[in-house]
Amino acid sequence: MKIVVAGATGALGRQVVDAVRGAGHEPVPISRGSGVDLVTGKGLVDVLRGASAVIDASSRSTTSARVSTRFFGTVTRNLLAAERAAGVPHHVAISIVGARELDASYYAGKVAQEDIVQAHAGGWSLIRTTQFHEFAVQLLGRGRVGPFQVVPSMRSQPVAASEVARELVAIASGEPRGLEPDLAGPREEDVADLVRRYLAATSRTRAVIEVPLPGGWGSGMRDGTLLPGPGTRQGRQTFDEWLSRRTG
């Protein structure tokens, strides 16, 4: 089975490519480096021909609701149109637990993506997960101010991207399922503390400053809006297990 992975170089996409191979299928990785820009959509139909499913793991890092909505809206429409033209029967998308309740900043783009996918006349599956363990590493690239690391105050129950990747591939290998039950990690964590633990495990001395972000999305990040509801399915790997695997 040929499975296209959009956003194949990202934190999730890399693991999805591995999981596709691990499941005995053939991955077709898409990123700008591979010559396909999902925003222009140029050349997309040709890449998608013969595929059984597309897993969309693309993203754009931004705190602007306008930029995020434009990115996820454009990419999702381009992918769905190209899938229709190439005869791909199954689109698999990932969103974030609580994004619909926050509906601001980056999360507004996820709501736009969810709406477009759920209105799609062809086959689709959509799963919402919590933040990945890798989110701690992604934050390091965004909030460095001199000797300090600025991290938003945020409650999260992070999940291993490798487990999410395997779930996405299991979904992509079967019939379209529509909205799937959410998937979360095994334990609630304080995000600033995750960043501190990651820095310590990688022998970096950088003071972490926890900052409450303004507005509704800032308070939503702090008040548990992004946490899973009771009874949500949980992955197995804890952040500390992930960290010791990653750092040896």
Ligand SMILES: NC(=O)c1ccc[n+]([C@@H]2O[C@H](COP(=O)([O-])OP(=O)(O)OC[C@H]3O[C@@H](n4cnc5c(N)ncnc54)[C@H](OP(=O)(O)O)[C@@H]3O)[C@@H](O)[C@H]2O)c1
């Ligand atoms: N990170 C989390 O904690 C988390 C939690 C839950 C859900 N999610 C969702 O999981 C998905 C993946 O997130 P991520 O954090 O793994 O993303 P990421 O690490 O930022 O990777 C983004 C990917 O998108 C690709 N991309 C960006 N713009 C592109 C363009 N114009 N054309 C082609 N490819 C483009 C990038 O490739 P190039 O730059 O190489 O082109 C990269 O492969 C997103 O839908 C996100 O909302 C993330």
